[in-house]
Amino acid sequence: MKGLVIKAHSGFFTIYRLSDGQRIIARAAGRLTKGRHTEDALAVGDRVEFEIVRGSGPATGRIISVEPRVRTLSRHDPIIGTSKREIRQVIVANPDLAVFVFACAEPEFKPRMLDRYLVGAEAQQLPALICASKVDLVGLERARAMFAEYERIGYRVIYTSVANGLGIDALRSDLRGKLSVLTGKSGVGKSSLLNALKPGLDLAVGEISSLLRKGRHTTVVPELVQLDAESWIADTPGLRAYGIWDVEAEELDAYYREIAPWVKKCAFSDCTHTHEPGCAVQDAVRRGDVSKARYDSYCRLREELEKRRRW
Ligand SMILES: Nc1nc2c(ncn2[C@@H]2O[C@H](COP(=O)(O)OP(=O)(O)O)[C@@H](O)[C@H]2O)c(=O)[nH]1
Ligand SMILES: [Mg+2]
Ligand SMILES: [Zn+2]
Numbered sequence: 001m002k003g004l005v006i007k008a009h010s011g012f013f014t015i016y017r018l019s020d021g022q023r024i025i026a027r028a029a030g031r032l033t034k035g036r037h038t039e040d041a042l043a044v045g046d047r048v049e050f051e052i053v054r055g056s057g058p059a060t061g062r063i064i065s066v067e068p069r070v071r072t073l074s075r076h077d078p079i080i081g082t083s084k085r086e087i088r089q090v091i092v093a094n095p096d097l098a099v100f101v102f103a104c105a106e107p108e109f110k111p112r113m114l115d116r117y118l119v120g121a122e123a124q125q126l127p128a129l130i131c132a133s134k135v136d137l138v139g140l141e142r143a144r145a146m147f148a149e150y151e152r153i154g155y156r157v158i159y160t161s162v163a164n165g166l167g168i169d170a171l172r173s174d175l176r177g178k179l180s181v182l183t184g185k186s187g188v189g190k191s192s193l194l195n196a197l198k199p200g201l202d203l204a205v206g207e208i209s210s211l212l213r214k215g216r217h218t219t220v221v222p223e224l225v226q227l228d229a230e231s232w233i234a235d236t237p238g239l240r241a242y243g244i245w246d247v248e249a250e251e252l253d254a255y256y257r258e259i260a261p262w263v264k265k266c267a268f269s270d271c272t273h274t275h276e277p278g279c280a281v282q283d284a285v286r287r288g289d290v291s292k293a294r295y296d297s298y299c300r301l302r303e304e305l306e307k308r309r310r311w
Contacts, residue, residue, distance in 0.1 A: 003061075005046045005093075006224040006232070013042060015050060015061055016226070026050050026061030038088060039074060042066060044224055044234060045093035045179055069093050073124060073181055073236075075246065092181055092222060092234045098128045099175070099233075101184030101193065105137040109146055115256075115297040117183065118155070122255035123247050126181075129156050129174060133189040136161040149291050153258040162192040172197050172227070179224070179232045190235060198227055249305040253281070256298050258290050274299055 003015035003024070015024045033041045042048070047067040052059050073095050074088040100117045102109055114130065121128040130150055135143045140159060147157045158174065160167035171193070184190050191203040222234040247255065253263050253273060259281055263271070267278025276282075284290040 001050055001052070001061075003048055003050055004224070004232070005042060005044050005048060006226075008042065008044050013063065015048065015063070016224075021229075024050070024052070024059070024061045026063050028063045032063060032066065039072065040088070040090040043072070043090035043093045044222060045095060045232075047094065071095065071125060073098075073126065091236065092179070094179055095126055095181045095234065096178035097175070097180040098126045099131055099171075099180050099182045100128060101131045101133050101182065101188045101190050103134040103137075103184075103188040104132055104143045104146060105134060107185065107187050111149075111293060112297050112300065113185075114150070115294065116301065118257075119247060119252065119255040119301065122257065123251075129158065129180075131167075131171060131184075131193070132157055132159045133184075133193065134161060134163075135159045135166055136163040140166075149294065153294075160189075160193060162189065162196045165196070168193075168196045175227060175231050175233065177230045179234065181222075181234045181236050183236050194225060194233065194235065197233075198225070201225065247305060249302050249309065252298065252302050252305060256290075256294060258294065259284075259298060262290070272302065274302065 002018045003026075004018065005013045006016045006023070007014035011027060013026050013028070015026050016022075017024055028042050042063065046069070048063045049065045049067075050061045050063045053062050069090075071094065072088070072090045073092040074090045098117075098121045100114060100121075102114055109132075118128055130147060132143050132147050138146075143159050147159075151157050156174070158167045158171050160171060162168070175197070182190055182194070187206075191205050195201050195203055195205065222236045224232045224234055226232055249272075250270075254260050259273070262280040262284045263273075265280035266273065266276065268276050271279050271281070273279050273281035281290065281295070285292060285295045
């Protein structure tokens with residue numbers, strides 16, 4: 001039988017059986033988790049082959065094999081990662097889309113934080129969608145102005161408000177047929193959006209999401225929420241999940257998508273684009289091809305990545 005892992009909880013997995021949508025609790029066959037691994041053997045989002053095991057209690061499943069992953073949203077394990085054996089902790093397997101929720105107000109929109117999320121998505125080659133929420137608080141015109149630069153450089157931005165229903169259908173249609181990872185800091189309206197996308201879900205609003213549980217090594221692991229037969233959402237916590245910690249200062253320019261095309265034109269192949277002569281990136285900023293705000297954000301993040309390395 002084929003299934004999708006929708007929840008992972010200390011050695012047990014909840015599987016959604018593809019044939020009929022039944023949810024079955026399963027354990028992994030021993031050989032799947034034993035031995036050396038470079039990343040978690042099983043995670044939410046994995047597509048698996050399993051069989052039913054009948055014992056004295058209720059029917060349970062045994063996972064026999066895991067389909068190869070298309071990609072993973074992962075990070076280095078904070079504990080094991082410091083030892084010789086590096087294991088990537090898989091937060092979500094096979095995500096198709098990252099949805100970054102940023103409120104137009106309450107809390108105040110911080111573009112630099114969005115830039116970090118985008119860098120994380122680019123680094124993991126995960127397509128990103130920006131959701132500008134709470135548009136009713138500022139009006140559509142101001143909201144569009146706030147996110148205009150991101151549209152200009154090619155990101156899709158969906159403007160939403162659960163107060164007046166704006167953008168909910170558009171968002172739902174962008175999520176259709178995908179496993180999406182929904183992220184944004186507390187209070188931006190993630191639970192409200194999920195409730196609007198899926199009437200009847202009834203997530204608590206204005207509270208820390210009940211869908212999040214502390215997993216091993218205190219990382220919060222998401223549980224998949226089903227939107228319709230083929231659409232799933234992982235409601236994940238913030239930035240730490242996005243692999244930004246794995247980005248090296250030298251590769252950062254590749255993850256600012258409007259900066260990346262200029263890099264090969266710089267006079268020095270190891271140009272940091274912060275002070276060098278003959279820097280095509282700085283020229284692009286002067287011409288306005290790269291916005292000052294995004295360039296400053298690049299410089300700040302680069303400095304931070306360099307500092308971290310010096311620790
Ligand atoms: N004005 C307005 N308030 C919203 C909107 N979406 C959510 N809120 C409010 O923002 C607060 C946080 O919402 P919640 O969905 O719990 O955010 P979460 O922490 O990201 O899950 C609540 O008081 C919501 O009522 C919106 O579109 N417009
Ligand atoms: Mg919430
Ligand atoms: Zn340069």
